[in-house]
Each structure stands twice: as structure tokens, then as C-alpha cells.
Amino acid sequence: MTAAVPSLFSRYREPLTAEMRSVVGDGDGLLYRLIRYHLGWEEADGRPGPGAGGKALRPALCLLAAEAAGGNLHACLPAAAAIELIHNFSLVHDDIEDGDRTRHGRRTVWDIWGVPQAINAGDGLWALAGRAFLRCVERGIPVDVTLRAYGLLNESCLTIIEGQAMDLAFEGRSFGAGDTAPVDEHEYLEMIARKTGALIAGALAVGAMLGSGDQATADGFWRLGQHLGRVFQIQDDVLGIWGEEQLTGKSNSSDIRRRKQSYPVVYTLSRGPATARAELAAVYTLPEIDDAAVARAVQAMDEARARERAADLAAQSHAAALDTLATLPITTAARADIQELAAFLMQRQF
């Protein structure tokens, strides 16, 4: 039951990439070479790259919301490009912070060029996002609407940085041994609302603001995005443990190896049965987590029925998203697109 990728991803892909390319340019400065490498457009030696590795979910959401709210695709494209550039700024910095050496099967920027230049590449992506966004004015979006939408995006950005800082702080939290309590479900949900939810909600709200110029419409899309963001992240966490590597394209043991406090872990440690809790805590406090220990951790989470609980929570957020969607003043076609997207986020295997 692999869910098909909704057509809206492919619908927007080509104009989005063209917009991003025209913003980044083809200058031969080192900064731009690193940025084009990260975006998949070039290899490290300058040869053509494999293309973007990600789904470009956030810009698709922005454009979907923009069109649903009555906006013009061409006018809103620069904002969608800005959102994808900001998402990539956060990926480049997160890869450094998490010590990840590969992404979508390619070496990460810091792994090739070192941490200092990778920090610059992330910073550069953010500045390019600002350059992109301001193009909306040239495309006919009123100046005040552009500025309000930019304010929404900037606050999203600050919020994802807060979320990343929280997530990193979680990694230092002990499992009964030290003087800090394990991360609880409430803290986890607060963290993902920031780290993941804010840019998904921001993408929808920015699109809705640009498309309608109306704050209430933007607010409604923001709430929709918060629910969808939770669905997205919980499914991401589930795939990080039980996903099929051939479909996800990433290791299903690395989250556990790096002691990530993903939802199934947080649930098991804070609300699982005593045996599962003790077993998972034992694995997470090992000096090194090998294959056998990963298997023990998964077994403990299975015993706690953490996967089922994650599915319940995602289903609740999915239902809340549909309730919010029903209140938005948009066309039937746009509503159907968003429903399709929400179903995909629930069921995706990759």
C-alpha cells in the first residue's frame, strides 16, 4: 500500500527549479559551488549533478495554498523558491550539527568541504532566500502583502531554529541515570511543532497570504500546516525505525544508533510498560549501539506498541487537519488536492 506521490509535487517541480536556479545563479565563487552541490545540481567537481534529492514538499504546499487562495502561480513562485532555499539552509546546518555524512546517498557539504565552509553555504542559502522572496514585488504582489508574508516566513525560520536547539538539547537528556527526566510526549510534540511544523505551516501561510492578502486566511492555513506538520514528522519518525530502506533511501538503524528521541522512543520511555522502558533505556545508555542493540531497541518499542500509538497520533492530527481544511474558503479542486496530500503524508513509505 505504497501511497502514490500526489501530482502536485510534479506539477510545480519544473518552474520551482527554474526559479531557484535563476536566484542562485552560476557564478564560480566557492560559496555558490557548494550551494549548487547541496541542491543536487552539480557534483563536487562541477559536473552536472543528479538533481534535487528531496520531495520539495514545502514549496509545493506554498504554491498549493497560493493558488487555493486565489493567487497567481508566477507571482508566488519566488516565495516558494525562498521556502525551499530556507529548508535547505536548515538541512546544511543540521547535517553539521547531527554529524551526518550522507544525505540522499551523497556526501554532505561539511563532509567534503569542512564545517567552516558548510556553515557559510547554509548562511548563503538563507541570504539567497531573502533575495528570492523580494522578487514577489516585481511579479505584482502588493508591497504590504509581500512584507507581511516575509514576516511570516521569518518567524517560521526563527521557530525552526528554536526547535533544532531543543532537539539537540534533548540528546543530552538522561534515562533515569542523571538528574534530568527523560523527554516526555508533551516536550516532544512542542519540539516537532517548532522544528518541523513551523516551516510547513509557514509555507502554507505564506502562500495563502500572497494569494489572498488576507490575514485570517493565512492564519487558517497556518493551523492546517501545524496539523500536517505533526503527521509528517511522526511518519518520518516511524519510517526512521520501521521503514524499508529501499523505499526511504535511508538507514533504518541510524536514528537509534544516534539515540534520537523520536516519537516511538519518547513514547516507550515515558509511557511504555516497565520492561520495554528498561530495555530501551539500557540500549540508549550503551557506550555504542551495534546491530544487536538496535534489534533490542526495536523489540522494546514493538512490545510498547509504539508504532501503533504513533499511527493513532498521526490519525488524530490528520483528522484535525481535515477539520481545519473544511473551514477554509477555497475551491473544491484545491480542497481535493490538499486532501490527497494529507492522505499521502499519512501513508507514505518514503
Added chain:
Amino acid sequence: MTAAVPSLFSRYREPLTAEMRSVVGDGDGLLYRLIRYHLGWEEADGRPGPGAGGKALRPALCLLAAEAAGGNLHACLPAAAAIELIHNFSLVHDDIEDGDRTRHGRRTVWDIWGVPQAINAGDGLWALAGRAFLRCVERGIPVDVTLRAYGLLNESCLTIIEGQAMDLAFEGRSFGAGDTAPVDEHEYLEMIARKTGALIAGALAVGAMLGSGDQATADGFWRLGQHLGRVFQIQDDVLGIWGEEQLTGKSNSSDIRRRKQSYPVVYTLSRGPATARAELAAVYTLPEIDDAAVARAVQAMDEARARERAADLAAQSHAAALDTLATLPITTAARADIQELAAFLMQRQF
């Protein structure tokens, strides 16, 4: 002949700090604690800090230009706060990239909290800068003027990141031993125009734009800032080698120890007499540079008369700044302020 700090620095200090504090807030999230620590407002344990360590040159330039161009101080303060926050974002990231463990006598953010959280703190400062800037609209700056000024600041930001990437790339350049040529004067001037000049020029241009709403005025201040930025950086380089540590508050051997390609070094290596060139290259290719080697390097630069050549170059840029200043449509009082500032940048010993 220690030049006095122009009064404009103290004139703007208090309202600037108040504006920055109200943007950053006093939330107890880790991200904000790191940011307040870096800004000197708090110690690592939350006790009150010593206050800002820097001169806050850039926001002072912004406000000086804003008032000179007919603007209202209160309305333009948020932009000045944004500029100082952006400058501090770049310092937090530069400290990581350069491996600097102290700044103004205090441990750097990465040295206390580690690289990952320090990256976040820098990113957070940037997002807070965006939040600050958008307040200009509430203070009565027209929306289109605010957006154009923000565009100038964003381009400045991208340019300083390009400059930092160039500067780091210079560090890998060899001295005759490898297949790359030493950095030449032209490349050096191009780098500092980006790394240092862009935000000084940007600060003046943003202030002028907010104050006048006029692109030509902003362009004139931008040119003025490019000249002043060169004066500032060359004097910074000179102080990094021949400065009195008691006045500068920083080591006058660390630039050489880390093989920084500052102006006197670039000049000596590319245009000094053969003996000085060979001697300095020998020091810069040592596995480790000790006190005796630092002294040899300084002697080689003295032989090349690099300090005098730096003073000549700064004097040329100072003269060019005054020529540009003469073309700007501003009051006599504002002109006198900028002349005083330019003289300070030439003569400062700290």
C-alpha cells in the same frame, strides 16, 4: 595620539541596546540564553553580563546616515538593531570557523556550548534581525521604503558571507610550495570589500534609504561605506600586528599564528623585497608558529615597509571617502559627524 571615540557612538548606544533587548526578549529557551550571552547581557549561568564588548560601529553608521538623510531616529532604530544583530550573527559563525575561543576577553559561544548550538545561536541572531527590521513599518517608515532597505541589507549579508568564504579559502593558499599562487593585493581588496565593506556600506545605505526614501542617496552612502570599510579593515589588520594589546584588548600575535592573510602579509608576500618575502613565507609554512617566528614575521613586514604601505592605502581610501562625502546632499552638522568618524577610523588604536 589615541583618537577619541566620536560622540556618535555613545549618542546611540542606549536606545540601540533597548531596541535590541526588546527584540531578543528574556525567554528562557537555550537559544536565547546563548544569544544574550554572546551579546554580553548575561553570563553563561544567567547572571548579568558585562554589557556589549564591541563599538557598535555599524548601527551607529546606520543611524547617522538615517538622520543625515532626514530620517527620524525612533523610526530607524529597528533597522540599526537589525544590523547589529546581523553583525553578531556573523561574529558567532566566524568564531566557529576561525576556531577562536575568546572574544573581548570572554569565551566564545561554541567554546562553551559546542559548535552545533553555536551554529543555531548565529542563525537565531539572523532571524531576530529580520524580526527587528520589520518593526520599521510600525514606526512609520513607508512599506515600499522598508522593503527596499531590507533588500539592501539582505544583499549586504550575502556579500559578507561570500567574503568569509573567500577569506577561508585564502588560508589554504600556498606560498610558492604548491600549485596555487599567493594571494595578491587585488584579491585581498576584493575579499575585504565583501567581508567587511559590505556591511559597513550596507549600514549607511540602509540608513540613508530609510531616512530619505531615495535610491540615489542610498547609493552615495553605499560608496562612502565602501571607502570607510577599507579604511576600517586595513587599520584592523595593522592593529592585529602592531597594535598595543592593552588598547586593542586582543593578542597582536594571533593573526600571524593563524597565518591570516591580512594586508601587511599579502603586501609583503606579493610585493615586498625578495628577502622579506622569503622570510615571511618561511614563517607561514612552519608547522607551528612560536613567539620567535612571530617576531621574524614582523621583522620581515617591517623590512618590506608594509605598515607604511598600509597607512598609504588607508589614507587613499580616507581621501576617497571625503570626496564621496562632499557629493552627498546632507547638512553641515551631519557632514562634520562623518568626517570625525572617518578620522577616528584612520587613527584608532583600538
